[in-house]
Amino acid sequence: MRTLSTKRLIILSVLLAATAFLAYGPAARSAAVITKAPLQVAFERLDGWSSAGSQFLGDTVTDALKLDDHIFQSYRNESGQVTLYVGYYRTAGKVGAAHDPLVCFTGQGWRIGERIRGEYSLGGKASSTISYSSMIAERQGERELIVYWFQTNGVTSSSTLGQKVAMVRDRFVGAGEDNAFVRISTSLGDESPEAGRKRIFAFIDSFYPAFRGYVVGKPGSERS
Template sequence: MNLRFRFLVLYVLLAGMAAYMSFHRDLIVPLAKPFSEFPPVHNGWRMVGQSSLSDNVIKVLMPTDYLSRRYVAPDGTTVDMYLSFFDGGPDTGGIHSPKHCLPGSGWFEMSSERTVRELGGEQVNLVRALYAMGEQRELIYYWFYMRGTTMSDEYSLKLAEITGSMFHNRRDQSFIRISVQAKGNVDAANRRVEDFLRDFYPLFREYLPS
C-alpha cells in the first residue's frame, strides 16, 4: 500500500510539472524607455562614439535592446558603457557573463571582487574586475539586474530567473558594464568609473523595468 501510494504521489507531481510546463508562459516585459532615447549628453559627460554588435554576436546573445557608447568627461577622460536588455519573451536570449566571454576573447582576469556601492540612494551589488590582454589593461565594473534587484554573481542571477518565472511569470533581465582603459594607473581608473556611475546610475534606473 505504501509503495502504491508513493507511485501515486510521484505520478501526481510529474503530471503537475508537465501541466505547468505546457501552460506556463513568461510575460514579455518592455523597457521603461527605449535605449534609443538615452541622452548623448548628461551631467557634463558627452557621447563621442557608439558601436554596434556584429550579426554573429547578436545571433548568440539575442538581446531585445542594447546600447554601446563611449562618453568623455570635461577633463577629457573617457568611459565605455554597455547596456543590454532581454524582455523574457521566447525570442530573446539571456546574459552572458564576462567571466565566460572575456577569457574566450583572449582577456586574462588579473583580479575580481564582488562589492557594494551606494548609487542613487540604492545599495548596488556589482563586480569590479581588472583584465589584461598583452600590454592592455581594462578595468570593468558590471552587474546584473532583474525586477529592481542588482546582482553580482551568476548563481543569484539564475536563481532570480527561476523564481521570477515561477512566481511572477517574468524572466526579463539586464546587464550593465562600465569599463575604462587602466593604462597602469588603476586608482585613477577606479575614480573615473565611480564618477561616471554616480552621474549615470539614476539614469539607468529610468530605462530599466522594476
C-alpha cells in the first residue's frame, strides 16, 4: 500500500509540474497568429468518403471545452458510416482541456466495455503509426465502437498523460503548440466489433495523413 501511494504521489507531482510548465513556460509562438483553414472547411471532404452531415456545438459546450476550433461530422462509404469529432487547441496551456470519452459517456448513461490501448499502422506501413484507445459503449440497445487519441503536433498519444509528456518535450525544443483530441465512432448494430474496427481504421487511413499535415503545417505529410 505504501509503494502504491508513493507511485501515485510521483505521478501527481509529474502531472502538476508538466501542467505548470505548459501553462506558464515560454511560448513557441503567438496564439493570435492563425493561418489555417477552419477544420470544417479543411475536412469537408475526404478521399473515398462522402459527407453524411455535420453537428455544431453550442457556445456553452465550446466554452466549457475551451475549444479554438472543432469539427463534428459524419462520413459514409460502402462499408457504412463513421462520425468524426476533433476538438482543436492552438496553445500548450490547453493540453488536458479535452475530456476522456470514458468520463463523458459514462456520465450520459452508457455502459463501457472492451477497453483497449494499441497502435495502428496506417495502410499497413509499420513506419507510420498512431497510438490510440478504444472502447465499446452500450445504452438502451445501442452499441457504439469508439476509437480516440490525443494529438500533440505530429505525435499521437492514447492518454492525456502521454499528450502532456509529448508537449513538454516539444516545448523544450521549440516546436509548435497545436494539440487536439480526436474521436471516431461507428454504430455496431448487429455487427461484430472487428467489423466496426475495420471501418474506423479504413477511415483513419484516409483521414490521418491529411490531419497530421494540417496540424504540423505540412499538408499531405505523414508521421515518420
